[in-house]
Amino acid sequence: MTAPAQPSDALGLLMRAAQDGDAVAYAELLRAIAPQVRRIVARQRGFAGIADVEDLVQDVLLSVHAVRATYDSSRPFVPWLLAIVRNRLADGARRYARTARREIRVDESDVTFFEVETNTDSGEPADADVVREAVRALPEGQREAIELLKLKELSLKEAAEASGTSVGALKVATHRAMASLRRALGPKNQ
Amino acid sequence: MNTNDLIQRLSTDLAPVEPLWRPGGRALAWLAVAAVYVVVLTVLLAKSGASIDLSSPRVWLPHLAAIVASLLASWAAFASVIPGHSRRAAACAAIAASVWVASVIVASRWDSDVATIVASRHELACVAVIILGGAPVLVAMAAMLRRGAPFTPATTAAFAALAVGALTNVGACFWRPHAVDDVTLVWHGGAILALVVACALGARLVPRAVGARLGRSS
Numbered sequence: 001m002t003a004p005a006q007p008s009d010a011l012g013l014l015m016r017a018a019q020d021g022d023a024v025a026y027a028e029l030l031r032a033i034a035p036q037v038r039r040i041v042a043r044q045r046g047f048a049g050i051a052d053v054e055d056l057v058q059d060v061l062l063s064v065h066a067v068r069a070t071y072d073s074s075r076p077f078v079p080w081l082l083a084i085v086r087n088r089l090a091d092g093a094r095r096y097a098r099t100a101r102r103e104i105r106v107d108e109s110d111v112t113f114f115e116v117e118t119n120t121d122s123g124e125p126a127d128a129d130v131v132r133e134a135v136r137a138l139p140e141g142q143r144e145a146i147e148l149l150k151l152k153e154l155s156l157k158e159a160a161e162a163s164g165t166s167v168g169a170l171k172v173a174t175h176r177a178m179a180s181l182r183r184a185l186g187p188k189n190q
Numbered sequence: 191m192n193t194n195d196l197i198q199r200l201s202t203d204l205a206p207v208e209p210l211w212r213p214g215g216r217a218l219a220w221l222a223v224a225a226v227y228v229v230v231l232t233v234l235l236a237k238s239g240a241s242i243d244l245s246s247p248r249v250w251l252p253h254l255a256a257i258v259a260s261l262l263a264s265w266a267a268f269a270s271v272i273p274g275h276s277r278r279a280a281a282c283a284a285i286a287a288s289v290w291v292a293s294v295i296v297a298s299r300w301d302s303d304v305a306t307i308v309a310s311r312h313e314l315a316c317v318a319v320i321i322l323g324g325a326p327v328l329v330a331m332a333a334m335l336r337r338g339a340p341f342t343p344a345t346t347a348a349f350a351a352l353a354v355g356a357l358t359n360v361g362a363c364f365w366r367p368h369a370v371d372d373v374t375l376v377w378h379g380g381a382i383l384a385l386v387v388a389c390a391l392g393a394r395l396v397p398r399a400v401g402a403r404l405g406r407s408s
Contacts, residue, residue, distance in 0.1 A: 018204065019207050019209055021205060022204070023202065023203070023204040024201075026201045026204050027197055027201035030197040030201065031194075034193055034197065058196050061193070061196060061200065062196075063339070065200045067273065067338065067339035068207055069208060069209055069337060070209075070271065070272050071209065072209065072212065073209065079274035080272075080273050080274040081273075083273035083274035083341070087273070087341045
């Protein structure tokens with residue numbers, strides 16, 4: 001009678017099969033490690049929101065995927081995985097510190113005003129086709145800013161890199177675009 | 191994207207990958223190829239009739255220490271791109287490099303003043319052999335390292351440069367035989383140190399490439 005495989009050995013066997021191209025074993029492996037990774041990340045980054053924790057979990061899974069050739073099946077799987085988790089956590093912390101130092105979320109300084117009639121929260125939701133049309137009618141720079149920041153939900157830094165403009169210019173373009181959209185979607189145009 | 195969707199995407203059309211050799215095996219393979227290259231380079235550059243007397247331990251011991259340091263530094267570089275690998279390789283490489291430097295210091299004649307050392311411009315040819323001659327083997331090692339996980343790029347690059355510098359230094363001492371002395375120590379040591387520092391700093395300047403390699407852009 002053979003001894004039952006240890007959980008870590010079972011994960012190692014799944015990874016070995018994944019290295020051979022077994023997609024089912026790989027999906028099983030990733031599903032098995034995702035909750036463990038989530039637990040570790042949530043414990044280490046308790047201050048982060050659920051979305052940030054999930055981002056880091058996905059970062060770890062992407063790293064596991066990218067460097068799966070480095071796993072040596074004669075060695076235990078868990079230390080290999082934990083080294084990747086530690087690295088991604090450190091990288092995530094550095095990224096978080098950089099973002100907090102350099103960027104201000106646009107949503108937090110949104111173009112809402114004290115006057116009730118200009119506050120978007122007080123308005124009725126607009127028709128999707130009308131909104132699409134209004135976005136299409138924006139000048140190119142403003143349209144790009146809205147698409148990158150609001151539709152694709154990129155960070156200011158990522159959007160600036162994608163559009164080749166500065167963060168400040170993007171903020172201004174977003175501010176103007178929001179004002180234009182508010183005018184276009186105001187009560188008279190609905 | 192939802193994590194379950196990500197898992198589905200990653201596992202769909204999964205391509206098989208060849209597991210990497212162990213770091214020791216990769217280091218030996220690299221050293222074998224690099225040693226052949228350095229021997230050929232040395233033979234091509236060697237001045238006719240030039241020979242080096244290896245009968246004295248003061249001559250061969252530093253070269254042997256340099257080759258061992260090169261092997262262990264390449265082992266450390268390859269081990270550093272394997273997640274969870276012990277740091278024993280890095281410790282061994284650091285010890286081997288220290289032994290090598292100590293052997294050169296002990297074997298050297300210390301009879302030159304600073305002006306003589308600075309004026310020894312003929313050593314520039316050795317610096318070129320170490321840095322420019324080492325470039326192809328450094329590129330080969332970088333290509334091998336790229337298949338690993340670049341978690342500590344500066345450390346990995348420093349060990350890779352040390353491995354290359356230690357090996358090409360041996361070639362530089364043979365193509366134009368010269369005594370093991372303080373002039374050699376300063377010029378050769380300075381060239382290797384410059385190579386190590388430049389590679390470590392260069393690796394630090396490419397964090398985006400590292401992020402992309404780890405799959406953030408995939």
